[in-house]
Amino acid sequence: MEVGCPSLLYHYLLTIVPKLYLSSMKFEVTILGCGSATPTLRHWPTSQLVNHHGHYFLLDCGEGTQLQLRRYSVKFQRINHIFITHLHGDHCLGLSGLISTMHLLGRVNDLHIYSNISLREAVELQLKVSHSRLRFNLVWHPLSYDEPEVILETKLLKISSFPLNHKVQCCGFRITEKTKERNIIPSQIQKYNIPYVRIRQIKAGADYILEDDTVIPNADLTLDPPAAKSYAFCTDTAFSEKTIEYVSGVDVLYHESTFLERDRQRAYETFHSTATDAARIAKAAEVRKLVLGHYSARYHGLSAFEQEATSIFTPVVLGNEGLRIKI
Amino acid sequence: MEVGCPSLLYHYLLTIVPKLYLSSMKFEVTILGCGSATPTLRHWPTSQLVNHHGHYFLLDCGEGTQLQLRRYSVKFQRINHIFITHLHGDHCLGLSGLISTMHLLGRVNDLHIYSNISLREAVELQLKVSHSRLRFNLVWHPLSYDEPEVILETKLLKISSFPLNHKVQCCGFRITEKTKERNIIPSQIQKYNIPYVRIRQIKAGADYILEDDTVIPNADLTLDPPAAKSYAFCTDTAFSEKTIEYVSGVDVLYHESTFLERDRQRAYETFHSTATDAARIAKAAEVRKLVLGHYSARYHGLSAFEQEATSIFTPVVLGNEGLRIKI
Numbered sequence: 001m002e003v004g005c006p007s008l009l010y011h012y013l014l015t016i017v018p019k020l021y022l023s024s025m026k027f028e029v030t031i032l033g034c035g036s037a038t039p040t041l042r043h044w045p046t047s048q049l050v051n052h053h054g055h056y057f058l059l060d061c062g063e064g065t066q067l068q069l070r071r072y073s074v075k076f077q078r079i080n081h082i083f084i085t086h087l088h089g090d091h092c093l094g095l096s097g098l099i100s101t102m103h104l105l106g107r108v109n110d111l112h113i114y115s116n117i118s119l120r121e122a123v124e125l126q127l128k129v130s131h132s133r134l135r136f137n138l139v140w141h142p143l144s145y146d147e148p149e150v151i152l153e154t155k156l157l158k159i160s161s162f163p164l165n166h167k168v169q170c171c172g173f174r175i176t177e178k179t180k181e182r183n184i185i186p187s188q189i190q191k192y193n194i195p196y197v198r199i200r201q202i203k204a205g206a207d208y209i210l211e212d213d214t215v216i217p218n219a220d221l222t223l224d225p226p227a228a229k230s231y232a233f234c235t236d237t238a239f240s241e242k243t244i245e246y247v248s249g250v251d252v253l254y255h256e257s258t259f260l261e262r263d264r265q266r267a268y269e270t271f272h273s274t275a276t277d278a279a280r281i282a283k284a285a286e287v288r289k290l291v292l293g294h295y296s297a298r299y300h301g302l303s304a305f306e307q308e309a310t311s312i313f314t315p316v317v318l319g320n321e322g323l324r325i326k327i
Numbered sequence: 328m329e330v331g332c333p334s335l336l337y338h339y340l341l342t343i344v345p346k347l348y349l350s351s352m353k354f355e356v357t358i359l360g361c362g363s364a365t366p367t368l369r370h371w372p373t374s375q376l377v378n379h380h381g382h383y384f385l386l387d388c389g390e391g392t393q394l395q396l397r398r399y400s401v402k403f404q405r406i407n408h409i410f411i412t413h414l415h416g417d418h419c420l421g422l423s424g425l426i427s428t429m430h431l432l433g434r435v436n437d438l439h440i441y442s443n444i445s446l447r448e449a450v451e452l453q454l455k456v457s458h459s460r461l462r463f464n465l466v467w468h469p470l471s472y473d474e475p476e477v478i479l480e481t482k483l484l485k486i487s488s489f490p491l492n493h494k495v496q497c498c499g500f501r502i503t504e505k506t507k508e509r510n511i512i513p514s515q516i517q518k519y520n521i522p523y524v525r526i527r528q529i530k531a532g533a534d535y536i537l538e539d540d541t542v543i544p545n546a547d548l549t550l551d552p553p554a555a556k557s558y559a560f561c562t563d564t565a566f567s568e569k570t571i572e573y574v575s576g577v578d579v580l581y582h583e584s585t586f587l588e589r590d591r592q593r594a595y596e597t598f599h600s601t602a603t604d605a606a607r608i609a610k611a612a613e614v615r616k617l618v619l620g621h622y623s624a625r626y627h628g629l630s631a632f633e634q635e636a637t638s639i640f641t642p643v644v645l646g647n648e649g650l651r652i653k654i
Contacts, residue, residue, distance in 0.1 A: 036430075037387065037427075037431055038428055038431050038432065039393050039394050039397050039424075039428060041394070041397055041398055044394075063390055063391060063394075063420075063424045064390060064391045064394060065391070066366050066390070067366050067390075067391060070367065070368055071368055087456045087457045087458070088457050089423060089424050089427040089453075089457050089459070089460075092388075092457075093420075093423055093424045093427075093453075094390065096416060096420055097366075097390045097416050097417075097420045100364075100416040100420075101364075101365055101366060104364055104365050105365065116456070118456040121452060121454060121456075122449070122452045122453045122456050125448060125449045125452055125604075126416075126449045126453070128419075128449075129414045129443070129445040129446060129449045129497075130414045130415050130416050130419075131414070131415075131495050132416070160579075166459075167458070168458050187426050228623065292473070295379070323542075
């Protein structure tokens with residue numbers, strides 16, 4: 001016969017712990033910068049912080065990213081993984097400064113960087129000439145720009161890269177949560193006096209068998225888990241049919257819209273998208289929400305971007321510095 | 328007999344042109360950033376723009392300098408000379424971004440960079456990995472960190488570097504105007520009907536001889552020129568006796584004051600100065616004005632810096648972003 005937990009501890013494990021866990025759950029993107037190559041006072045170069053249940057991931061790191069992290073009170077040292085789409089300056093020139101500051105602030109933990117591997121030499125040389133001898137490891141993960149690939153897998157999520165269509169090698173990133181455990185129904189667990197050691201199996205979908213061989217089906221003990229969420233980050237890129245498959249069904253798609261349709265020719269020449277392009281991708285990929293960004297310095301207002309995109313797809317959110325997007 | 332100018336044109340050349348010239352004369356420093364290594368929301372990394380009669384010189388180029396140039400409406404392409412004191416990131420990490428933007432905005436003129444030559448390789452590699460093939464030349468001028476040296480001389484001024492005492496090779500810069508021409512007295516020139524072709528000699532100090540051999544002494548034709556001004560920029564450095572000689576008698580001295588005297592030990596360990604150190608240099612060098620800056624992130628207000636320095640030397644100005652200092 002299996003031994004149950006003492007009732008007070010049991011109650012705590014069954015009811016309080018899941019509540020604490022749920023309250024700490026967060027899948028949120030903060031836009032640190034959504035301007036394009038030439039600087040303006042309206043936008044910062046590209047960077048986003050993804051907070052997934054307290055794990056921080058940085059997507060791109062344009063010049064001034066460390067200042068924006070300060071502005072939005074992000075603890076630098078909680079960032080352990082940085083993903084760089086491509087090596088144009090407005091997407092990576094903040095990296096050496098951020099690394100230097102992490103060093104000055106006493107970092108010791110490894111920092112993982114997923115990037116075109118050419119960046120490694122440039123960053124390491126910059127650190128060398130400034131006599132920064134890091135007390136932590138930079139762990140470089142070279143990206144393939146040919147095919148989608150899983151580049152990081154943790155207990156909670158998978159992050160993959162996929163090729164985009166830009167002037168230089170460039171990729172997008174997709175962050176996909178793993179299917180979560182089923183939610184137990186505490187009153188049912190107590191009713192059948194199910195010991196704590198069986199809970200993990202039940203959360204994974206197992207039935208429970210009583211001593212008299214009665215089978216209590218899992219459906220009587222659990223509820224469906226919260227849906228696994230996903231986020232995709234596509235910048236910089238011209239419209240590309242292939243992207244539709246890579247970002248298919250995500251909850252939130254950030255897709256660059258450097259230009260408006262009236263500047264289609266310029267978008268074509270520079271391998272960028274218009275708001276229409278972004279909306280076409282969002283629609284075809286059946287995403288739940290589209291966020292626009294990477295606006296060219298030539299536009300002084302954003303309403304035309306929203307107008308153009310919403311004629312094809314809704315809902316559209318205009319990316320802006322400081323915007324926090326719940327996934 | 329020499330031929331005079333027609334009277335209207337002559338009047339224009341003698342009176343209007345000098346007035347226009349005087350109104351365009353400017354020797355002004357704009358502080359773009361005066362924070363120290365770790366970023367805060369109160370200050371930007373080090374950079375200053377010197378405007379000398381419409382010629383722009385950039386002193387240091389910390390991360391985000393191009394954004395600050397935008398903020399203060401400085402036309403990027405008018406900067407032809409950039410001077411880098413040393414290679415710590417907060418003094419040079421904005422250089423690659425600024426160069427990239429100059430390129431994107433169509434620059435064709437040479438850009439001169441005066442720096443530790445190690446920076447060349449780091450910047451060129453960064454530009455290479457981002458596929459930036461510049462349409463203009465970067466002309467690198469390696470600095471010597473052993474002795475003071477004149478590194479740029481134009482018709483109007485001389486810029487020299489001089490060694491400072493920091494953890495890594497570091498130098499300060501001194502910008503010294505050349506002695507200006509004497510100011511002619513238009514009424515006297517007209518009285519003696521002196522032809523325009525003689526004006527240059529008279530401005531240089533020559534007497535004028537009338538047809539009857541009467542000598543009109545230069546003192547009757549001209550007034551003393553405006554004083555030649557000078558500015559010195561000292562960051563980053565521990566207190567160094569030698570600096571006194573290098574910045575002797577300048578009109579304005581910017582001297583770093585990373586720390587207050589109560590953190591003397593920290594200043595000592597990091598090869599930085601306190602406000603007291605800066606004021607001691609200013610006093611001994613008999614400068615006319617001291618500007619403080621490069622404040623450590625640990626201080627949330629600046630009044631203690633002013634208080635500490637003014638107990639030794641006045642006047643003291645607290646450096647701050649956007650501050651314009653007339654030299």
